[in-house]
Amino acid sequence: MNKFYEPYAKTKKAFDSNGLFIMPSGNGDLEGIVKLKYAIFNELCPRLSAWYNRHPEVFESEFRGPNGQDLEKRVFYTVKRSEEVVGCGGLIQKNPKKEPMTGEITDIYLIPELRGKGLGKALVSDLIQKAGVLGFEKLFLTTRKEFKAATQLYQRLGFMQVPNEKYKSNNSTSWELRLKY
Template sequence: MPTFRIASPEDADAHAVLVDYFTLRAAEFPGGGYSPTYPTAAAFQAPDGAFLLLEDEGAIVGCGGIRRVGMPGGETDVFEIKHVFLRPETRGRGWGRLLLDELERRARGFGAAALVLDTHHTLEAAGHLYRNSGFVEIPRYNENPNATRWYRKELESRA
């Protein structure tokens, strides 16, 4: 069973898996033109965020992060899920759900009332995972040029 490690996205291990992620996305992106944005450590520091590496038998097999984001209407208790990635050879083992659940658990620990994320419609497995995890499609909330779908999940009822 894989384990999680908190890391700065600028650490060597994190950077290496992000390079693999962005390289794969660029190769698969329809029509080319994928614009990678490497995350900074400042955006993923507790209590406003965390960046996780997923390790299996000493190898980094994936990553993902959460960060607090400002939303229209002034919401301050919303966290965005970013850079969820599993190396292709590890997919189909349920580790994407494991990673998503851990990111949600940590966001709840930071006081999140909702999670948001963006993705591209061609990432069908990711979209399926998000929908099956309680995310619902919402209107665009950011200007990510690589995204075509935006999702939100409420973590607690609002009075």
């Protein structure tokens, strides 16, 4: 994990004003992030939570950098309140061999009480800026249809819906943003 990619000051300010701390994730954050992800899936999408319970290695692979990704082209943030993990989000290389200039925004999660306060927007906006700095030409993401607020946020930020290629599921939607850097 590249520890040099600190959140931008504007992003830190958005989280600070809510009594939160956003920082680059480290290996010690994985357990708290996994618990957060399961809690959110249990709330919004129990079937997916059950799938992740059967395949815990999938998220750890995303967190650590799967498929030979360039670890210098990855950013992962943990959001904490005191020592409790209350949010996270990341930017990874989508497919190093087929699409080395495409980034993927992944694992954008906030506990329910923090939603609707502009924090998701601050987090995703930070990652979009980082993608440009890292040289990505476009960004990709997939989200569940159940995550309606997330879908609306991605549309407001300029993402366009594209054919669903990552998960062959009627419950997921895929989005793409061409960067103008």
